[in-house]
Amino acid sequence: MRGLASLVPYNPIDEQAARWAARTAGGDPSAEMAAALESWLSEDRRHRGAYFRACAGLAAIDESTRNPPLAHNAAMPPASSNDNEDVGIATTEASPRRRFAFVIGGTLAASVALILGSMTSSPFGPQPGTQAAHRLNLADGSVATLAKNARIEFGLTDGTRKVMLLNGEAAFQVAKDAAHPFVVQSGDVFAQATGTIYSVRRVGESGAFVRVDEGSVLVWSRGQKDQAVLLRAGGTLTLGTARPAEMAQINLDDVNIADAAAQFNQVNHTQIVIADRAIGEVKIIGLFEADDPEQFAKSAALATGSKVEYIKNKIVIKMK
């Protein structure tokens, strides 16, 4: 009854105002932007009020970021704990203990915040190269290490070194040649590097899991290179499977954990059970794989300071 949804319904003006505040956050907007902002502001007094309010929100963020709170409420995870370095961005510092994961979906990719569960060990099996694997010297001097049952095709087309990953998983040690981008294609997913070490694993009918060990790799889905993600060392990314995007992912924007769990339960055999109502009432934001209720449950547990237990086909989120 007193949740965000009831008191503060979604307001398109607030959304636009926040966007303007975000754009002009650095001060000194370009002349065009200043003109566009002024034009929007003069459309409606409410625009002016909402923008003013959003700028104040930005000021509140500044103040809080510069003076971070010392004590955190137990219900929220501390922002800087190492165990919670779980989320969405491939940073420049590579740490072997860290596993980053991205979930990106279609045209929505750029417009979502990413909340992913903490993964202490890779759920994707042993690293290629550490197991008995097949080494292949490619014509350009690069080396491909193929996991069992992996199949690739290599060729130079249109100035691009192109590897088609037909099956399984392969790691690539890419010979430096900036003039000829090295692109691995797995179904509808492309991963491009100039000189680096990375591996690509086939996921589903047309998706891929990409992990970068050295350097950086640009990853995108077919036809969406403009939304490519730059993955750096230590970063991993799973992109696109054969399922339609709206089925593949569940996008949560300020949704009750209870309602979100119901969404997952509709499409999965494994059911999420929320043991404490207080947990279910917490709002959550994030983009999740629809068929990975575990990942969602872990994130929800992380966000509420609760824990996850597994009972047969159930994932139970309960108070610690």
Added chain:
Amino acid sequence: MDTSPDNIPRWVAREILPHEGRVRAWLTRRWRGAINTDDVIQEAYCRLSSLKSVEHIENPLAYFRRTAHAAAADATQDSKKNFAPMTETSFFEVWDESPSVDRCMEGKQELDRVGRALSGLSETVRRVIELRRIEGLSQKETARQLGVSENVVENSMVRGIRRVLALMAEQDADDEITNEQEDARVGKLGSV
């Protein structure tokens, strides 16, 4: 206190935003369907935005209340709804104008609340805020540093701002809950 025009957003962040939930809840309860609370709040901020200085405002909460009240009154006139505005007396009965001890402590708690709201957001959003606001990087530079599109950077900032504003709009609404509702709420929590 530095109250130069550049610092007015900061002043609003400290002195006005934290009271928004309370004012919002009161507007909604008192004016029922006669006004659109969102519109009135936005209009109230619009009026605040024309302030050249805030030095003369001794009691920001009271000032915000009056501004919102005036905006609500004007809104009902604009829409020509047949609504009898409250008398001044009934208006002031609603509020205790003197800041209570609790309220004085709020400034500090405010930062904690905002911090908690932000810590509930994804690492992406937090990193974007850090780079944009502390390191002062542009949207483009931030995008490059994080290896994401500018769109992601912008949306992250939008999400941060919206989260904080939503928090401000929501909190303190409890103050406006009547005893009856309060009892019901306690009962509900008790059964958890």
